[in-house]
Structure formats: structure tokens, C-alpha cells
Amino acid sequence: MLKKYGSMIVAAALVAFMIASCKPKKKDDGPVDTGKSPYQSKNDEGTISGVIKFDGTPPDRKRIDMGADANCASAGGEKLTEEVLVTDGKLANVFVYLTGGPVDQFSFQPPSDPVVLDQKGCRYDPHVLGVMIKQTLRILNSDQTAHNVHPTPKNNPEWNESQPPGTAPKEKTFNRAETLIPVKCNQHPWMKANVGVLAHPCFSVSAQDGTYTIKNVPPGNYTLVTWHETMGEQKTQITVGASEKKTQDFTYKSSVAYAPTSLRVEAALILP
């Protein structure tokens, strides 16, 4: 009897090991060949635009103590937390993107222009941004201090590189879609950015006034997703007709717990 159970346990362990061995590796082996045909424009793309509103009292923005680095402390710019950035009831830094429909059925070429992520006043600027798979992310250091850029992805390889002042920009690409990749700086624990990586160009980030616009939307049926670092995710179904200009607003309420995002929130050096 014992022997029988023993062999069953060994067999189960072997199966578990085989399943674990089959898991895709996180190494940088290029974009997955999806076998999708390239999107052919009929010049009838639509537009989705709207406003992300914030209902309720936003959490206070806390002062960030940059005293650990004299260059940061003396640099200009705001030194307040920016996770929840509300202006006149409008929410900034919401990543808005489409899933399903034609954006998933076809493949899309990334633009040749890079997306720029700067380090300025010991902050990442912008705080939330999107790139396409294989599009260049150009990372600048405009400060007089060394930064250490460190994305912590789940679907893409993790890397961690120092960037001293006056050195050349870093040019990086991501090979797999991921919403969104947290980026930290090992030198300055308060520094955070979030990079959305998509296989298609239909995404946007809400501006200071809460507005967003997604251009060049192939006509079709989609799920429109709004992602906010700490407030969470919302989704709605949307249909875009040929050359249609669609409006879709969202509201985040301070009293509601939305579907959590996958971000790991890390403690920063924050003073009351």
C-alpha cells in the first residue's frame, strides 16, 4: 500500500516538474510570431476620445524627501507624490487601450519614432507612457546625478542599468505585450514610471485635464480598458463604425475599489 502511494507521489512530482519545464522562458528571444496578417487600412479608421473624471476627495499628495541626494534636493520641479493626480475633478496618468476586435486580429508595424522617457528633477517624465512592441523607448538623464533605470516586467526580461549624468540616452525595446511594466530607479526609491507595451497602436494616456484620444481605430467591436496605477482597472464594450468619432468618458470614484492592477506598490521615502 505504502509502496503504491510512494510511486503515485513520484509520478505526480514528475508530471509537476514536466509542466514547470514547459513554461515559457522569460529570456529575450524576440517577439512571438503570431501568424497574424498585417492590418490593411481602408482609410476609414475612427477615433475614441473622452475624459477621465474623479468623483470624491483625492488622497493628499505627500511631500517626497529627496535629501538623500543633494543633486535631487536642489533640482527644480515638484516634489510631491503623483500616483493619484487630480485637477478640477479630472484624473491624469490613466492608460487607456483597446483589446479584442481588429487590433487583436491583425499585426501592426511599430512607428519608427521613439517614445521618450526622461529623468528630470529626479522624477520620471512622463509618469505613464505606452510603446508598441519593438518600438524604441529612448531613456534620457537630464539630471546632474546618476540614475539606475530598472524595469520589473513579468512578460519581458528584467534589466537594471546605471545611467550617469551626461551619458548617452539608452535605447530599449520590448518584445512582448504587457500592461503595464513598473520602472523604478535603484538610486532614488521615490522614482516610478509605468510603461504599457502593446502589439497595436490603439492606446492613450489621460492628460492633466483628464482628456485622452485614441486615433486610427480600425472599425470594429472592442473592449476599452482604463488602467490606473492605484485606482485599478475599468472596462467597457465599445463599437467603432467606419470613420466614426466616438466619445467615451470614465469616472473613478474614491469610494469604489476597482479591479486591482498587477503593479507591485513599493514604499517610497515619503514625509507626512
Ligand SMILES: [Cu+2]
Ligand atoms: Cu534616479
